[in-house]
Structure formats: C-alpha cells, structure tokens
Amino acid sequence: MSTVLLRFFFFFFLFAIPVLGRAASSALNDDVLGLIVFKADLRDPESKLVSWNEDDESPCKWAGVKCDQNLNRVAELTLDGLSLSGKIGRGLLQLQSLRTLSLSRNNLSGGLSSDLFRLESLRSVDLSHNALSGSIPDGFFEQCRSLRFLSLANNALSGKIPLNVGSCSSLAALNLSSNQLSGFLPSGIWSLNALRSLDLSGNFLSGQILAGIKVMYNLRSLSLRGNQLSGKLPEDLGDCLLLKSIDLGENSFSGDLPSSLQRLSMCTHLGLGFNSFSGEVPEWIGEMKSLQSLDLSRNHFSGRIPSSIGDLQALEELDLSENDLTGSLPESMANCRNLLDVDFSWNLLAGNLPSWLFSLGLRRIVISANKLSGPIQMANVNSSSILVIDLSSNAFSGGIPVEISAINSLQFLNLSSNNISGSISSSLGELKHIQVLDLSGNQLVGRIPSQIGGTISLMELILKRNSLTGAIPAMIGECASLCSLDLSHNNLTGPIPSNIANLTSLKNVDLSYNKFSGILPKQLGDLPRLLSFNISHNNFSGDLPSGNFFNTIQPSSLFNNPNICGSVVNRSCPAVLPKPIVLNPNSSSSSTPSLTPGLPPDNLHHKKIILSISALIAISAAAIIVLGIITITILNLGVQVSSSRPPTPPPLSDDYLSQSPTTDANSGKLVMFAGHDSEFSAGAHALLNKDCELGRGGFGAVYKTMLQDGHPVAIKKLTVSSLVKSQEDFEREVKKLGKMQHPNLVSLEGYYWTPSLQLLIYEYISGGSLYTHLHESSVSNFLSWQERFNIILGTAKSLSYLHRLGVIHYNLKSSNVLLDGSGEPKVGDYGLAKLLPMLDRYVLSSKIQSTLGYMAPEFACRMVKITEKCDVYGFGVLVLEIVTGRKPVEYMEDDVVVLCDVVRVALDEDRVADCMDGKLCGKFPMEETVPVIKLGLICTSQVPSNRPDMAEVVNILELVRCPHGSTEEELS
Template identity: 45%
Template sequence: MGMKMRSCCAVVMCLTFLVGCLGGETLQLNDDVLGLIVLKSGLEDPSKSLDSWNEDDESPCAWKFIKCNPGNSRVSEVSLDGLGLSGKIGRGLEKLQSLKVLSLSNNNLTGSINPELALTPNLERLNLSLNSLSGNIPSSLSNVSSLQFLDLSQNSLSGPLPDNMFQTCFSLRYLSLAGNRLEGPIPSTLPRCTTLNHLNLSSNHFSGNPNFSGGIWSLTRLRTLDLSNNVLTGSVPVGMAVMHNLKELILHGNQFSGDLPADVGFCPHLSRLDFSNNLLSGTVPESLQRLNALKFLSLGSNFLTGDFPQWIGQMSSLEYLDFSNNGLTGSLPTSMGDLKSLKFLSLSSNKLSGAIPSSIAEISSLSVVRLRGNTFNGSIPEGLFDVKLDEVDLSRNELTGSIPPASSKLSETLQMLDLSGNKITGDIPAEMGLFSKLRYLNLSWNNLESRMPPELGFFQNLTVLDLRSSGLIGSIPGDICDSGSLAILQLDGNSLTGPIPEEIGNCSSLYLLNADHKFYGRSLSHNNLSGPIPESMSLLSKLKILKLEANQLSGEIPQELGRLGNLLIVNISYNRLVGRLPAGGIFQTLDASAIEGNLGICSQLLKGPCKLNVPKPLVLNPYAYGNQMGGQNRGNERSRSSTNFRHHRFLSVSAIVAISAAAVIAVGVVVISLLNASARRRIAFVDNALESMCSSSTRSANMAAGKLILFDSKSSPDWPSASFDSVLNKAAEIGEGVFGTVYKASLGGQGTTVAIKKLITANTLQYQEEFDRELIVSDYAVEGSLQAKLHEPSPSSPPLTWPNRFKIVLGTAKGLAHLHHSCRPPIIHYNIKPSNILLDENLNPKISDFGLTRLLTKLDKHVVSNRFQSAPGYVAPELACQSLRVNEKCDVYGFGVLILELVTGRRPVEYGEDNVVILSDHVRVLLEQGNVLDCVDLSMGKYPEEEVLPVLKLALVCTSQIPSSRPSMAEVVQILQVIKTPIPNRMEAF
C-alpha cells in the first residue's frame, strides 16, 4: 500500500480512539476492522483476493476469508491459505482479541514471526506453513496456553528452539516444525505436551540425543512421531510398549545407532515404521511379526545382520517393504507370496542367496521389485513377467537362463527393466519392442550372444538403452532411433560389426553415446564397427558424450561434427581415422589420449603421420591474379604450350613459397631489431606478459587473471610521479605469500583499485639486473580470498551456498585447464589452495600466484621450504622427493584437496590433542563406509545429493597417490559440466 493507505490507517486509528471514549461495542468492531486493514496494508495481493476488505465498513464479518463469533460479532477466524500473498505479517493481528484461528499457509510471506502474535490470548490454531518466513521462533509463543494446533513447517526458520518453548503446552495436540533450518537439541520441556498426538520435527538440523525413554516415550497419546532427516544420535531404547496409540514412527535419515527396540512390535496400531538411513545394527526384531496393521516398513541403509526373517509372510498388510543396503543373509522364504497387498519390494545390496521364489509372482498387486546386488542364482521366475510391474531390477546377481517371455500385462505397465551383471544367455525377446511405456532397458554384462532384434526400434518412450558387454553380434539396426526419445545409447564392449547406420541422425534426443558414465574405472571394451563416422551425427544437437574408441572406423572425421556445441567428452582413439579434426566445438581441445592410435589424424599432439584424403593435387590458377598482370603478359601466357604452362605453374608456386619465406624472414629481422632497440631503451613495463607465454590465441572466457608488470626504477605511466615505497607501505599491506607481500593501491587518475605483489629478491628473477622493482599487479578481488570466505568469514557474511561453491570449483577448474592445455609449454601452478583463489563481487574465482616459476632460474631453498610449510595438505606426495618432479598432476592433486575443503568446510589437515586428521583420508573412509554425505558442510543449507556425491568422488580421484591415476584438468572440467547437467532417469544404474 502507498501513502494513501497509510493515511487511511492513521485516520481509522484516530476514529477508533474517539469512538472508544463513547462506547464499547463500536470500539470492538472498529478494533477488528483496524487490525485487519493494518494486516492488509503490509501484504501484496496480486490476485486482489482481499478487495472486499474496506476500512469504511463497520464490521469485517461479511468480508471474504473472515469468520466471526455469532455471540459477540468479533473476528474468530482468518483463513488466507493459498492466495499468493507476499509481504510481511504486521502487528494488526494483536487487535483481534477474540481470534481463535489464524491460517496463512501456502503463500509467499517473508520476514520473521512477530512476537506480538502471542498477544492474542484465545488463539487455538496457528498455521503459517509453506511460506518463506525466517529468523528464530519467538519464545513468546510459549505463553499461548490455549494453542492446540501449531504448524510452522516448510519455511526458512533457523536457530535453536528456546528450552522453555513448551513450558505451557498443555493444550497442544498438533505440532509441526518440519522443513526448516532449526538446530540444537530438542527442548527438554517437550514432555510437558501431554495431550500431543502429532509431532513432526523432520528435515531440520536438530542434534543430540532426543531422550526417548525419559521423554518422548512418555507422550503416550502420540499417533505420529516424525524426527526424520536431522542429526540426532544415540540409541532408540525399549519402552515403546506404552505407545499404544502410535500409528506412524518415522526416524529415517539420522545417526541413531545400536539395536532396534525389541518391543517395537508391541505398538499394535502401527501402520508406518521407518528406521532407514541410520547406523542401526543387530538383527530384525521378531516382535515385528505382531504388527498386523503395518503397511509401510523400511529398515534400509543400516548395518543390520542375520538371516532374512522367515516369518515375513505373516505381515499380511504390508504394502511397502525395504530392507536394502544392509548385511542380511540367507534366502527368501516361499511365504513371500502371502504378502498379497505388497506393492513395493526392495532387498537390494544385501548378501541374500538362493533362488528367487516363484511365489513372488503370485503377488498381483506388486509394482516395484528391486533385488539388485545380492547373490541370487537360478533363473528368473517366469511368472514374474506375467505381473503388471512398473519396475524390475534384478541386476548384479548370479542369475542364469534366458529372459522369460513377457505377457501383455507387463508390456502395458513396465517402465524400467534392469537385468545387467548376471549370467543370462539367449536372445533378447522380440516382444520387448512392444513395451509401450518402457523408458529404461539395461541388459549389459551378460552372455546373450544375440543379435539386436529390429523390434527394438518400436520403443515409443525408451530413453536409456544399455547393452554393454552383453555378447551382442551382428550390426546396429538402422531403425534403433525411430521412436525419437532415446537419450542414452550404450553398445560398447560387444562384437558388433558393420557401419554406424546413417539413420543415427534420427536420434534427435541422444544425450550420451557409447560411454561409461563412471568417469573413472574400467576402460571401454571393443567393437568391430567399420566404415566412416556418419555425417548425420552432426544432427545430434543434444549430444554431450561421444565415445567411439577401439573400433575399425575409417576415413576422415566429418567436419560438421564441429557444430555440436554441447559436446563435453569425445574419444575416437584406436580406429583407422585420418585427416584434420573438426575446427569447431570441443575437438580443438582434445588431448592425445582421445585421438591416438589412428592411421593419420592431423594434430600437433601426435607424432605420427598426417594423412589427408585429397583426391586431386592443389592447383593454383595463374589467371586468378589477372588484374595485377599487363594485357601483353596475359596474351603471351595463353599462347604457350601445355608443357610450358604446367612448368610455369610449378615455378609460380615455388616463387610464391620463396616470396612468402623471404617475407617471414624479413618480418622476423624487423621484429628482432625492434626488440633490441626496445631493450636498449629499458621498457617501462610489459603489458600482458603472462599471456605471451601461451601459444594459443584462444582464451577461456572464464579464466580470470591479472597482469604481470615489471617496473623499472622510474615512475610508471599508471602512477606518473608516484613513489612505490610510499604506495607500498605497511598500512596498504593486505597479505603475505611465499613469493612476497601483497598491497592494495589505486591507479592514479583512474579510480581503479588493484592488488600489487612485491616479489622477494632472493635470487628469483631471471633478469634482475634489468629491473629495480619486481611487482605483480592484478585486479583487486572485492570478496577477498576463498580462504577468508570459507574459514574466516565476517559475522555479516552469509555462508557459501552449494551453487556458489560449485561455481568456484568449476571456475577454478577451467582456469587450471587453460594454464595446462592452452599454453605451450604448460603453466604449472603447484600451489593451489584457497588463499590463492580470489573472489570477485559475483563470487567468480580468480587464480592468483600462477606463472611465477616462469620468471625463476631455479626454485631457491627459501621458496621451496616455504611452499611446503605454507600449504600443508595441498602438496602432491611426489613433490616430497628431492627430484621435485613438477608437472600438471601436482595441480590436480591440490585442486582435489580444494574440492574437499569446499564441500566439507574443513581444513585439509586438522590437529587434535592426540591425533592428526587428513581430510582426504577421512572422506575416503566415509565413502567406503557408505556415509560420505555425513562430512558435507551443513552451513551451506540444502544441497542436491546427485551433484555433491559425484563431486566428492571426483575429488578423491584427483587426490590419488599415484599421479598417473589422476585425470587431466580438461577431463575434470568435462566431468564437472556433466555433473551440473545430470543425465535424466535412473543414472544410478551406471
């Protein structure tokens, strides 16, 4: 609202005061009008839902979304749910002294919760869920003793809860604070809420032991208890037998340890039980079989052991069963078929063995079957393919036999089928092409020894087709992409022959072609594809990964492939290809490993011959320059014999070459002379000296770096009469590094702030006698170094979010890739650490302190010793040797440590009283234990696990102790770009 509304509100307040002196009833009505108009004035109402609220009305009882008490005509309910309102909740609500229900959920409200809300003494229901409210939950809410329903879920509320939060919660029946950023312990006053029947504190950062036995188990009226997705620890002790009313117990995503409570089966009304994603151990309690009403049971991702419960068939009400990612042994009982209501079954990643019981096929309601990563043997039960299943994952077992024929029921419903990593033989059933809803098909790593049936082209919705190393023979069907939906095609490691079909250009949605999506690990196996690479591949505009290595492909690479601007990874090595690489796209930045082993690809990276398929010799037409010849000469030329004409043409080419060579030599002489003259005049400064180290004229757009400036003893043009000693004084000092001290200064007359590093003079400069001052000038980084931003933030500085951290990782990787791959010889930094990563105002990274070794005649002892002392944890292990084998892989190691530091928020080496924690070792151990996400820095808030997990894995590969096992920085950039644009559907299967 504008000034007019503020004036109206002021007038209403004055009128209310005057009327209040005359009588009571009118005062009360005006109070309600006033309070609601003040509330409206702080809100933006794009849909004009509150237009009926008029300050001229005597009563608001006829207004939309308002209810009044018929006894006293006071406002008793305000319900503004889902109206798209934004703005802040003002103080007007405290005027509504008879208000019992306030519901503002599912809007875009911001700001903090006003403590004055507690001034409405009769409030019974408060619902502010699904907004963007922030700040702490006010402790004054604990004074509202009449409150029965409190829902503040799905906001951005933070901080710990006051311990007296539930001091007077005797009336509270429903409490949900889920989906916020609350932290600290659960208040000890919670057991005072004796009438509570719904408690949801999930998806926060609550920590510590929630005190089950002495606290939560005393809330005997609870029907729902959800503490999931926090950082709660300790055990879940027995004592649940008193929870007779409990229907839902959800504790997944914490760090609870110890055994499952043995008396969990004594809660007779339980319908949902979820202990998944914790650290629980021991066996599955036998008391579970008593839960006849249980529909949802999830104990996945723990450390449970012992035999699979043979009594599971007695839990006849189960609809969802998940025991995945544990250590259960034994076989599945035939009584599995008694679970007639079961829809979801996941027993993946255990140690189960034996045959898959055929009785599973008797569960007609079954929709999802996941038995991946066990040691099941025998054949696939034929009846299983007669059920209306949506998803079947039997991968990574020891199944034999053939793929059963599928019924029409399965073809109508199946969306995902994964039989990879078994010992299945026989043909691919032709009827698979009739699966109208199938999106994901993975038959890789089997022994099919089958041809690809042409019916595979009938798929209407297939997105992923993975047939790697499955014994396929024959050719690739030309109609494999007729559906137009295929995004990932993996056929590597077979015995396929013949050409790549020209129809491959019809795969308009193709995203990845013939690649192992795990960027490190085993190498790709061979096929025997022959013929040229089809030019039609240039139509695959979405293609990001193209791997065709180890085949018999021949001819030149189509230049049109350079148009594929989305390509991130290409490997065409070990074929029979010749000729030039495409001029555009990624092809000009490929390293030798991606193109080696061919007949004659033209590249400076290869030592072999360059072969071009040129059908005719190059002929220069002498008449093309007729305007430069006299008419008599042209006439004489036409009258010569054909023999003399050919001879003249040869002489013309030779003459052109000779003239060109002479011109080059002449230009070189002139340049050298100018350089010598320039040296005699003692150049004041050399602009862009660092860029001159790079032979390539192409620069990375994301490569941000300063300039190297060598000043003489005279004044610089940028400081016409400045004295460097006065500019670079103690007050201007902002940091100190191995190579010297850094100062902040302004360029005179330009208003530009720069950072200047004065180098140490311990015999470091190669031509020190030519310069009296040794300085490096770069752009001043407004946000300072990553070291300060990450480990020494100011109180007002917000924490680095995951998008910003990923931006820093990717930007730094691109910068290092530029130094390593775009410069000849490569520039090696060998001191990558957060203090050398500077951040501009948009948190774009700038790499500092690089290229200095190009100015050094040798690594002097002072610099070397300081280098190791100033960068503990970042230095590659091979640099500890006396030989100091400096190469690009040293930077890769330091970059890997930098990633770990950014993701975890911890330093690379931490010293305790009794031990030393090496960050890379710590993360590697957590990864092996399956708990690597426990090390993620919680200060960055919500983060996508599908990005963070592969980034952590990449960091561990970069910090490999063996230099040759580390990827190049070009490969690192490609991997990061793929991680940022995740491949759709179930890529976890790769």
C-alpha cells in the same frame, strides 16, 4: 493522499488506545481497524487484498475473511498462498473472536510475537511455509491453553524449543518441522497428553529421546526424521498404543530395536532408515500386523531376514537396502499378498530368486548389489503391474528369461553386471512401455535384434561390455524417444544406419571399442540435442558430418579411427583428382595450346613417352627433396624432445609403491573395476612429479598417468590418510562409488590401498575444468550459452542421481566440474566424505568446503546439519557463476563482492543483461537466462527448506529450455 494518511494515523491512534477509541467512535468496527492495520504491514504484489476497504463497516465480505454470524465478528482469517510478504503485525490482536488463523505459503518474514496467543479464542494457527526467522520466544507457549493446532513448519526459526511448550495442554497437533531448531527435546513436550500428531522433522535437534513418551497416550503420528538425535530408542515408545505412524529416519540412533514396538498393533508406517541400528532384524517384527510400510534401510542390521516378515499381510512397501543382511530371501514372504515395492539392494544376500518374487504383482523389484546367483526364473509371473526390475550387480547366470517380454507394464529393466549369457531375445521388442533397458556388463552374444525398434518408449539403451556382433539394426531408428545409446566395448561391425538421424531426442551416443566401419551418415549433423558422440577405437573413415555438435567435437571421441579425416583430427581428406589433359603439340598458337581430343596414334604415343619420362624425373626430384626435409625435421624434433624430456620412469608396481617413502612397508593392494590392466605404464614420476599434476583439492592432488593397455587415468592421491576409515570400510565405500554410473559423473575405475597411502583411480577427462573455461579461457575460446545451459542441466542431473542414492557431494564447485571431449559436464570428487569415519567440522570447512562462496550457510551454524540442500545451495552458486562468468566471491581493494548479492540486485532492478558474461556478446535468449538466474537464486536461499530438490531442478530446467531451432546468431 493527505486525507488517507490522516485517516490511517487516526485509526492507528485508536488501535494503540482502544478504550479511548471506542469512547470516541462507537460505530468504528474493531475488526475493520485491526485488519487494516494488519494489511499496512504487508506487501500485496498480486493485489489479493484489494477488497479490504477501511470505509466498510464490516470486513465479513473481504477476501479470506469469515465471520461468526451470531457475534458478527471475524472468526477465520485464511490467506494461504497469496504471495504476501512483510511482517505479521499487531493488528491481529484486535480480532478478539478469531478462532482460525492461516497464513501459510507466503513470504512473511520477521520473528514470532508472544502476544499472538493473547487471543483466547484461537484454536488453529498455521504460519507454515514462510520466511519467519529468529528464535521462538520463551513466552510464546505460556497462553496457548486453548490452542488445538499449531504449525510453524518450513520457516527459518532457530534456537531451542522453549521448555514451557507443555503449557499448551489442549494441543492436538504440533508441527515445527523444516526449521533450524537445535538443542535437546524439551522434557515438557511429553506432558502434552492430548497430542495426536508431533512433527519435529528436518531440524538440528540432538541428544537422546528420554523416557516418558508413554504419557502421550493419544499420540497417532510421530516424526523426528532428519535431525541429529542419537542413542537407543526408549523402551516405553511401545506404550503409545495408538501410534499409527513413526518416522525416525535420518538420525544417528543406534543399538537394537526396543521389543516394546511389537505392541504397536495399529502402526501402519515404521520408518527407521538412515540410522546406525545394529543387530538382527527382530523376529517379533511379524507381530506388527498392521504395517503397510517398513523402512529399515541404511543401517547396520545383519543376519538373515526373519521369516516372520511373511506375517505382515498388510505390508505394501519394504525397504531393507544398504545393510549387512545375509542368507536368502524368505519363502514366507509369499504370504504378503498386498506387497507392492521391495528394495533389498546393497546387502550380502545369496542364493536363488524366490518363486514369489514375480508372482505377487509387485510394482518395484530392486535387489541390486548382492550375491544372488543362479538363473533368473519367472514362473507364474504377474505381468500386469511390474514397473521396475533391478537385479544388477549380482552373479545371475543363464539367459534372459523370455517371460520378461510378457510384462507389458515394465518401464525399467536393469540386469547389468551379472553373468548372463546367450542372445538378446527379439521378444523384448514387445515391451512398449520400457524406458530404460540396461543389459551391460554381461556375456551376451549374437546380434542386436531388429525388433528392438518396437520399444517405442525407450529412452536409454545400454548394452556395453558384452560380446555382441553384427550391425546396428536399422529399426533402431523407430525408437523415437531414445536419448542415450551405449553399445561400447562389443564386437559390433558395419556402418551406422542413416536413420539414427531420425532420433531427434538423442543426446548421448557411445559406440567406442567396436569394429564399426564406413562413413558417418551426414544426417547425424542435424541431430539438435546431441551432447556426446564417442566412436573412438573403431574403423570409421571419411569426413565428419557438418553442423551442430560435430563442429566442436573433441578429438578424443574420434581416437583410433585411422581413416577418419578432416580438420578435427588434423588429417586432410583425399582430393578427387580430375582426368589428365593431353596437349596438342601441333597447335598453331605457341602461347595458348589447344585441347586436342583426337591426336593421331603415333603422335599420341610419342607424347605420352615424353610426358612420362619428364613426369618421372620431376616426381623423383620432388620426392628426394621432401624426404630430406622430413628427415631433418624429425632429427631436430628428436634432439629437442630428448633434451627436454625426463628419463622414462620404471613401471609403478605394488612393490615399487611399497618401497616409496610415502607408503607403508607392507605391499599395497591395487584393484581395477573395469577390466583394464591393473598396472601403470608410467612410474612413481606420475604421482610425485609436478609435471603430471592436474590439480589439487580438499582431498588431495590429482595426477595423470597411463595404464599398460594405453588407457589414460587420473589418480587422486588422498592427503587425509589420518582420517580415512579402516581398510575394510574404505574398500566397501570405494566399491559403492565404483558402481555409481551416470553420464555426468567422473567414473571411479579402481583404487590402491596401503595404511599410509590411498589412491583413487578415475577416468581421465580431457576437456579440463569448468573453472578454467569460465575464468582462464580466451574470448575466442569461450563457452556459448547453449554449452553453458547443457553444463547446468548435466550437473543438475548428476546431483539428482547422487541424491537419489543417498550420496551428498559436499564439495560442488566449478573446479570439480570437468568437461569431456564433447563438452559434456562430468562432476568429480563426489561421495569422498563417506571415506571418513566422521564428518569432522574441521574437515568439512577446511578440507572439503575449501572454496569460499559455495558453502551453504548451515556450515556456519554451531551444530552443523548436512543435507542434500547444501548441495543445492552450491549448485545455485555454480549456476550464477556459469551465467555471469564471475567468481562466487571477488576480493576488491577495500571490499568483498558476493556474486549472489550482485545478481539478486540486478534482477530486482531489471538489469539481468548487465550481469551476463560479457564474452557472450549479447548472444543469449532472455526467455532462458532469466528463469535460470531465478532458479539459481532460489537454490541459494538462506532457508534450506525453501531450496528445491535436485530432481525438481532438473524438471524446471527441462521446461525452461527453448526450442533448439533458434540459433545463437538469431538471439543476438
């Protein structure tokens, strides 16, 4: 070992004094020396560099090394994706002939060195997808005149882009995306006239794009997505005539689009979504003949969709969602023969559906949340390619078109929240690839066709809030992939077919508010993945199934089924009484009377009379005694209740609220989304009395009350009134939140508005918060591992759904995750920041992110960048909290303990079991817990780009889940 150390230090000495080294040993290869010194700064956990041997005369056969055959020197060093960690050491400076350096997708850390570009032969450097941090040194770009390609993407670099970036005069591609770079765009960047590709997306860059970009006449691709850039786009952007791709989405650009863009005849992708552009979509957009993808979503465009858009015959993807567009869909779009995906959702479009919509061969048709009306006509439908049809939340009428059944490729059909009438056609059973079928919130009548069993790929069937009648068809048991079944709020009758128990993938069932009857099939207790089963407000009877989910079902899921019995509803099931026994009075034994099946008729009659009179006297006496006890008990309870209960308050009407000291003098506006009575059965006491308070958060206090129809609700009284948008903006945002429906989100059911008082009306969740279950419940009432895993998965799905709609939660924590009667997680307080006119730092830190420990490190930066990755960080902390049962931050007498650090150390030291919640008593599968903990730590990475997307998190959790056949007792 000492020989190896001496040799290493000898090599290092030679490296530090290269001239003396060459003089002392001319046989020593400089490249071998440099690579060995470079390797010494690395950790190689998978031994990928085991072939690197300092005794070799040449490194040309080493892994990842390529040499120039003429010079016999290292020309390329490619070590991508080898799980290497450590720092990029100075050993590389020995590789004087190095042209290509690629170290991407590793875990390299530390800062950048200005010495790297002393290697004059370097043409390509790729250090992307690592953990490099710190600022880019001012002298980093001074000696890069020969460099052609540079990527530092997906690291944790911060600070400003050095002004001398323009020194890289030969640079053809520059990628600094997904870092934490801030400040203005340096003017020197426009002098890179050899640049073909510039990607600065996913940073904190701010300010305007100054004029001068036209100098970059070779530019083909420009991406500034996901920054904080603002102002108008420079007019000379259209002078970069070779531009093929422009992505400026997720910034704060405003104003009209510069007319010079119409000169970009070679541009195939224009992404301007998620900004504040206004005005009409310009008619000249049709001049950009090469456009294949156009994204103008989430802006403030108004007016009609220009007919010239039909001139974009190369167009494949069009996204105009979430604007204020009016008018009808232009007929000229029938000329867009290559169109595949269209999204016009969340606008103010009106009129009928155009004839071209279903004949062009589109894959994805999304026109939800508009004002379109009339029947859904599908003339000349191209049935070979359509995957998604979403026409929800419009005013369509008429029946479900029969042509839908001919679209064999269809996977997603959502016609919910319209005025569609008639019956459900049996031909829908021919949709063999359909995965989601949502016909809820319409006026459908008749029976659910038995042919629904033919939809063998169906995962979600949602038919709630219609007027359907009849029984659940037994053929539904053929839908083997079904995960979610919602038939609530109909007029369905009959029993639940027993073969529903064949649906082993079933997770969520809602049959509430119907007229079902009969006994629940016992086989339902064998469903392995069931998470919720709501049969409230029906006529079911008998005992519940036993086993699995039904052992812990909450009473709220069974409410208003007067004939259901068992311990869960605290109602005894009627016993099966044995036949009466007749005693023989002539038995010879006085102590042990014999059973006499054959008494004479006269003796039998005499005995029956005697027994009947005795029985009547005994029963009458017992009844009088029991009645007296019940009467006294009721009187006592009445006295106790009347002495402790406050007087019943008057109903809470709009007038009452307007006269309240906390409201405006004008009458308020109360709106309910779900058709409940728009009045409360309780009065101001429900809002102002602490007894009804459920909790307080960054946005305000939450109270419980009842609607007049007996429906319980939770009311959030906003305490940020001075920051809330105008009534028009407030109502628009609240209505968007009201349309967000997911099994793991707390539904927003309505709102109340006055200028000084705003109330949000949510569904009431009876099971309490996750915080209470983790930190305030007794050992006897703890969450099992399976329940914790389901909570983690359900929360992940809700965040994935929100992020897919472009909504960031901002305030994820255990007190904002509620558990319903079946233990299903329901995430609340989502999207409330959209009610504010601006994301003020004080509001973000003091109001929204009020609980320390869940806040992503980006919030501490001087220039806050809020993305979905902030939610991912909070989710990671929540995962660790659920697994360990410990709070994110714990304050000791003289120390502060951060949960992420504790778990990370335990994992490194192979002590995972030690950090698990002690209430689990060792009952958890290590093959699930370890990956879940690792996932939580990955989500809490300090570098936002290293955190996965929530959709990826859901996929990982689904893969992690163990087979449900193993019980928790077997895991102990």
